[in-house]
Amino acid sequence: MTDENSTTGAYVTPGTEFTRDQRYIATRITADRRDGFPIEPGRYRLVVSRACPWANRAVIVRRLLGLEDAISMGICGPTHDRRSWTFDLDPGGVDPVLGIERLQDAYFARFPGYERGITVPAMVDVSSGKVVTNDYAQMTLDLSTQWRELHRQGAPDLYPEHLRDEIDAVALAVFRDVNNGVYRCGFAGSQAAYGRAYDRLFARLDWLTERLSTQRYLVGDTITEADVRLFTTLARFDAVYHGHFKCNRSKLAEMPVLWAYARDLFQTPGFGDTIDFDHIKRHYYAVHTDVNPTRIVPKGPDLTGWRTPHGREELGGRPFGDGTPPGPVHPGEEVPAEHTAGAMAG
Known part of the structure; x- marks a missing residue:
């Protein structure tokens, strides 16, 4: 395993088949507040990297549905080290909304010593600075179904x-x-x-x-x-x-x-x-x-x-x-x- 790859869990183990770690943070942001995180404009920040295909999904869906004003977006640089994705594209290397240099800070704020991958996309609760979810598959479905009241006029139904x-x-x-x-x-x-x-x-x-x-x-x-x-x-x-x-x-x-x-x-x-x-x-x-x-x-x-x-x-x-x-x-x-x-x- 190489240090550079460890934040996403993607690496070569000789003699084996690659198996993706799919243990994501399953907390959801929903209209019924089921997990304690309600739909609320301006409360959450979507952290992505344009390099990542999983994060790219969330960027596309957010844009198609017109949720830019409801959910701000932080963009990490294209590379990372063994610890975390970083905000090296921003002045001073600090995300201007979350005030952090590394995405891992948002993970650790909620789960001290979090041992799984520090992955994008991640939804972060701006007021607490804590990660809410990195479950990319559920995330885009929830953008379509749970955030409906905040969709732009004329937004397509991506999940009819x-x-x-x-x-x-x-x-x-x-x-x-x-x-x-x-x-x-x-x-x-x-x-x-x-x-x-x-x-x-x-x-x-x-x-x-x-x-x-x-x-x-x-x-x-x-x-x-x-x-x-x-x-x-x-x-x-x-x-x-x-x-x-x-x-x-x-x-x-x-x-x-x-x-x-x-x-x-x-x-x-x-x-x-x-x-x-x-x-x-x-x-x-x-x-x-x-x-x-x-x-x-x-x-x-x-x-x-x-x-x-x-x-x-x-x-x-x-x-x-x-x-x-x-x-x-x-x-x-x-x-x-x-x-x-x-x-x-x-």
């Missing part, structure tokens, strides 16, 4: 009740074989473990190709939580997973249906405008020293193709259903222009 069983089933398959599957490839401790993960990953991508060849979105005719969950992995596929994690049967750009689907979402407000390719590449290649001991960050690949036409409109569908696209990115939350697809030419 009549489609929840199908969304959950698709999202689970995507998590097991794709979202977590790329990590099972990258952190495999044996050839056999890598081979099993690789086969499952590309079998699932082939299944997704077939599903998306006749429909624009994963479930129904609008964007749902399932699309958000798949997109954040696809956005990182060619930049890091293909090479860094040895997921190299095909690049995303060589899988026509998935590549068009990913570009369709990337060009939809709320998706591509949350993607920081510079942070993504620097995080994976610099932090995962088990996989990349030199910490050299590759110059490629050429990412300008994300802006090219995708043609998915021909399949119909209504991206936001009866709702509307989100407005401009909230001031201060813009991805630097030099970190976007149009600027990353390799």
